[in-house]
Amino acid sequence: MSDRETLPGATAPEAPGGAPALPEEALKIASGYAFAGPALDLGALLWDGVCLPDAQVRIPLPMLNRHGLVAGATGTGKTKTLQLIAEQLSAQGVPVFLADVKGDVSGISAPGVAGDKVRSRAAEVHQRWTATGFPAEFYALGGIGHGIPVRATVTSFGPVLLSKVLGLNRTQEQSLGLVFHYADRKGLELLDLKDLAAVVAFLTSDEGKAELKTLGGLSPATAGVILRSLTAFEAQGMGDFFGEPEFDTAEFLRTAEDGRGVVSVLELSAVQNEPRLFSTFLMWLLADLFHDLPEVGDADKPKLVFFFDEAHLLFDDASKAFLESITRTVRLIRSKGVGVFFVTQTPKDVPADVLAQLGNRLQHALRAFTPDDQKALTATVRTFPDSAYDLEELLTGLGTGEAVVTVLSEKGAPTPVAATRLRAPESLMGPVEPAVLERAVTGSPLFERYAQAVDRESAYEKLQRRPEPGQPEQPERPEPESRREKRPREERSVVEQVVGSGMFKSLARSIGTQIGREITRSLFGTARRRR
Numbered sequence: 383m384s385d386r387e388t389l390p391g392a393t394a395p396e397a398p399g400g401a402p403a404l405p406e407e408a409l410k411i412a413s414g415y416a417f418a419g420p421a422l423d424l425g426a427l428l429w430d431g432v433c434l435p436d437a438q439v440r441i442p443l444p445m446l447n448r449h450g451l452v453a454g455a456t457g458t459g460k461t462k463t464l465q466l467i468a469e470q471l472s473a474q475g476v477p478v479f480l481a482d483v484k485g486d487v488s489g490i491s492a493p494g495v496a497g498d499k500v501r502s503r504a505a506e507v508h509q510r511w512t513a514t515g516f517p518a519e520f521y522a523l524g525g526i527g528h529g530i531p532v533r534a535t536v537t538s539f540g541p542v543l544l545s546k547v548l549g550l551n552r553t554q555e556q557s558l559g560l561v562f563h564y565a566d567r568k569g570l571e572l573l574d575l576k577d578l579a580a581v582v583a584f585l586t587s588d589e590g591k592a593e594l595k596t597l598g599g600l601s602p603a604t605a606g607v608i609l610r611s612l613t614a615f616e617a618q619g620m621g622d623f624f625g626e627p628e629f630d631t632a633e634f635l636r637t638a639e640d641g642r643g644v645v646s647v648l649e650l651s652a653v654q655n656e657p658r659l660f661s662t663f664l665m666w667l668l669a670d671l672f673h674d675l676p677e678v679g680d681a682d683k684p685k686l687v688f689f690f691d692e693a694h695l696l697f698d699d700a701s702k703a704f705l706e707s708i709t710r711t712v713r714l715i716r717s718k719g720v721g722v723f724f725v726t727q728t729p730k731d732v733p734a735d736v737l738a739q740l741g742n743r744l745q746h747a748l749r750a751f752t753p754d755d756q757k758a759l760t761a762t763v764r765t766f767p768d769s770a771y772d773l774e775e776l777l778t779g780l781g782t783g784e785a786v787v788t789v790l791s792e793k794g795a796p797t798p799v800a801a802t803r804l805r806a807p808e809s810l811m812g813p814v815e816p817a818v819l820e821r822a823v824t825g826s827p828l829f830e831r832y833a834q835a836v837d838r839e840s841a842y843e844k845l846q847r848r849p850e851p852g853q854p855e856q857p858e859r860p861e862p863e864s865r866r867e868k869r870p871r872e873e874r875s876v877v878e879q880v881v882g883s884g885m886f887k888s889l890a891r892s893i894g895t896q897i898g899r900e901i902t903r904s905l906f907g908t909a910r911r912r913r
Contacts, residue, residue: 404437405429407770412437414797419443420683422470424744424787426507428801435508439802441742443474445790447684447721449712449739453728453762454746459783460725463744464689465490465807467723468645472516476684477643479634481664481691485651488819489810491518503783503806514808517638518645520823521629523663524622527652528819531832532629532663536572537562539624539666542704544578546662547620548611552701557604560597561585570841574625575616577841582609584845620659626836631670633828635686650691661695665708668722672711675718685719693724694731709735728758729765737765741790747780769799776801 404412408429420443427437454460461484468478468490480487493513494500504511522529536544541562545555565572565581572578584590585597586605594600636644650660668688678685690696697705712722716739724732724740728748732740743766750756763773767788777786780801787802813819823829 404434408434408437411770411798411800414791415440415800417442417792419792420474422446422467422474423509423805424466425802425804428784428803433506433803435506438508439787439800441789442792443476443683444680444792445742445794446471446476446687447681447716447719448741448790448794449716449721450723450742450744450789451729451732451737451740452689452723452725452744452746453731454785455727455749457782458746458780459785459804460746461486462783462807462811463746463785463804464691464723464725465809465811466805467687468689469514469516469808471684471687472643472645474683475637475641475643477635477637477686478645479667479686479688480645480647481650481660481689482647483650483654483660483691485649486813487647488518488520488649488813490645490647490807491515491822492810492814492818494806494808494810500806503803507803507805509805511806512808516645516809517640517642518647518822519633519826519828520819521646521648523648523650523653523660524624525833525835526622527649528816529647529649529823530826530828531835532648532667533623533625533627533832533835534663534666535626535628536574536578536624537565538628538670542707543662543666543669546700546704547659548608548615549658549699550608550611552703554604554607555701555703557600558608560600561605561608564593564597565841570844573840574837574842575612575621579609579612579616580842580845582612584848589848618656620656622835623659623663626838627832629832631667631674634667634671634688657692657695658698661692664690665696665711668715668720669711671720672715672718675715675720677717678719679717681719684721687721687723689723689725691725693726697731697733697736705733705735709733709739712736712739728762730758730761741794741796743786743788745777745786747782747784748777750778766799767796771799771801773799 403409408427411429412427412434415438417440421440422443424439424441426433426435427439428434429437452460452463464480465487468480471478480490482488492515496511496513500511503509520529521532523532525531525533541559542555545558550558561578561582562572564570564585565578570577570581572581582605585594585600586602586609591602594602594605634644634646638644648664653660668690671686671688675685696708700708715722723742724736726732729737729745745762745766748755748759748762750759759774759777762777766773766786771786773786780786783804783806785802785804787797787800789797791797814822
């Protein structure tokens, strides 16, 4: 099959003049999806168990930055739905970020195969199906797995996100923030885990006790807990995720030479046993974009659509402050042209304050085998607008590749709830061969930029050459020009040091101006980056 092959007979036929009219309720629903501007085609309306291909369900392109939720039980087709949306976004020139937890999304780069199921689905929904591969880059956290390595410096990651990864409580999180503040004040660059461990070890040593006292709220016992957590974390091989060269999230905003958006696929299958790590790393990527992108308001199309898979992992055991930071990030990043779609099993996996900001909903089938399942089903139904469907019955009866949809119209109002038989993705539904993936990774112009880890002088080395007690200090060497150029990217302002205070939280809630949005850029304690 060629790179682009259209199925014979898959073209939507002309509706004959004597075609039966849509049922009245179905017609009302269909009219809610008759958009005048550019839109993504999701599929055909289902009504009374019948697929109505003349009633197409769509989502307006400008509304993709109003965020969304793709939910459903395992095996109901969520991954294929992401693939379908990502393909059409790419075709419209919108870059896409996909987290590939199961390792089966790499096929988006290769043309699909026209099997019997694809032919049948295309005919049912009147889809002109064309086998198409899309421009893609493949990444891997710390280079573990098949992909261009994605790393963050410890300074950039910040104390709030790092505390989530380490499983620290709120008191320990605040204490870690003081360690970051101390390192910044003393010019001790925290690039990798050994830098942070060296600073904490110094503060807990006999030589560093005096320095520890200057930090006030950091007790020796808490510092010891942090150090033990860091040591155990690094012993598990997690050190590869932190260091330089740090990944520049602007790489996610690229388009290909033919104008299509590049689909950035982050492979997580190699680290799927570390859910707290990869979910928090995804939040760092999103927070980094939030910090750096300019305000664009309501654009004709998004700058990027970010799919956050296994979203429940981000919210599990999260502190109140962490959840507040996520909520603000999601609310404010829309004005920077970034749409975020959370992917999980049920809407109840997402906190109410975040769920309220997700304007586009695609809900696949839910199971109701246990009392807990029934509660989740009932709670899901309550999150939808009033509907002409019996949603409890509908949601348990949907087939694979079918979903209940409601999106925001071009005017920003919710569309009618529509049971939808979704279109088939045009790219390969499954992973590409490992050799093909490896060639794509090593052949990327980004591979040379990020493949080799760099360990330049930072906190660890500076503390290693610190003189023994009673010995005179060595004169400080002049700072290399390259580091002076680097420092503005890593330094954190005084404002950023106080974002965790109660007074700041109270202030941030009341500020709705541009100044307020600038301040809240560092709610996670992540460092600013200069483009």
